[in-house]
Amino acid sequence: MAFEKQTQQMASGKGFIAALDQSGGSTPKALRLYGVTEDMYDGDEAMFGEIHAMRSRIILALDFTSEKVIGAILFERTMRGEVNGKPTAQALWEDRGIVPFLKIDKGLEDKANGVQLMKPIDGLAATLADAKGFGVFGTKERSVIYEANADGIKAVVAQQFELGKEVVAAGLVPIIEPEVDIHSATKAEAEDILKAEIAAQLDALADDQTVMLKLTIPTQDGLYDSLADHPRVLRVVALSGGYSTDEACDRLSRQPKMIASFSRALTEGLSKQQSESEFNDALGSNITKIFNASA
Structure with a gap:
């Protein structure tokens, strides 16, 4: 019952997906931006x-609910x-009405052919089973594309869909994320190649295999609209990719789907140092901006 309701929310719900999945490598930077410097904690735990x-x-903030x-x-x-x-995951869905996803990639291989493939994911089957047990709806897995290298992009998309099929077989919905670096000198060309490769992989999926796509906001407005309309795609979502909130929202507002x-x-x-009202106001402002750009 919950899965059907969550599927409907993902397919047509108004709002956006919050990415709260910084991993070990990006956590210190995320904490610094939040006003927590390395001298304020001791060790990984x-x-x-x-x-x-x-x-x-x-998650517990006033505006962090399924309304947006x-x-x-x-x-x-x-x-x-x-x-x-x-x-x-249970608190997200039961208390906030928000559909939970899990980041499953374990980092990136060294750059080759203008891309970074995902590293092997040890213990994947057990992780997917645990996620299902916790009430997680889907997964997210990220690779990066730096240049319009056809062989590299083909390899990224093939790897993403191969993993995505394993996720589907485990009863979850994968968010396939082949990020195009926003600083790429050949960003628009890379996006054209990427779109064609994704379309070919989508056409090869079975009727019971459904995925989501998480893509860099394209240089050409509306580029991914046809992918959003594909019967095997539940939703296309955008990553901010290093753009400021205002620029990311401005660019996203020009993408209809x-x-x-x-x-x-x-x-x-x-910031950790903000009072609850200051924190809620700042987060609420960001949520409203991102919601409006997604609408």
Whole structure:
């Protein structure tokens, strides 16, 4: 019952997906932006405790509800933690009405052919089974494209869909994320190649295999509209890719069939030192901007 309701929310719900999935490598930077510097915690456990406290504060904030936020992507430690005395995914869905996803990629291989493929994911079957047990709806997996290299892009998309099929077989919905670097000198050309490769992979899916796509906001407005209309695609979402909140929202507002899935742009201007009202006001302002750009 919950899965059908969550599927409907993902397919047609108004709002955006919050990306709360910074991993070990990006956590110190996320904490610094939040006003928590390395001298304020000792070791990885304390670091992850700080980031979990930040994510819990966001999840429990006044405006962080399904009225504007329809989904949230979690880091594995966050999924295994608790918010308000409940497992995080359960708290998201039951208390906030927000569909939970899990980031499953384990980092990137070295750059080759203008791209970075995903590293192998150890223990994938067990992680997917655990995610299903926690009430997670889907997964997210990221690769990066730096240049319009046809062989590299083909390899990225093939790897993404191969993994996506494993996720579908486990009863979850994959968010396939082949990010095109916003600083690429051949961004528009790379996006054209990427679109064609994704379309070919979508056409090869079976009728019971449904995916979501998370893509860099394209240089050509509306480029991915045809992918959003594909019968095997539940939704196309956009990553902020390093753009400021305002620029990301401006660019997204010109994409008729994409909604946001922002990370850094969502937490811009938030600080541990803020009072609850200051924090809620800052987060609420970001949420409203991103919601409006996604509408």
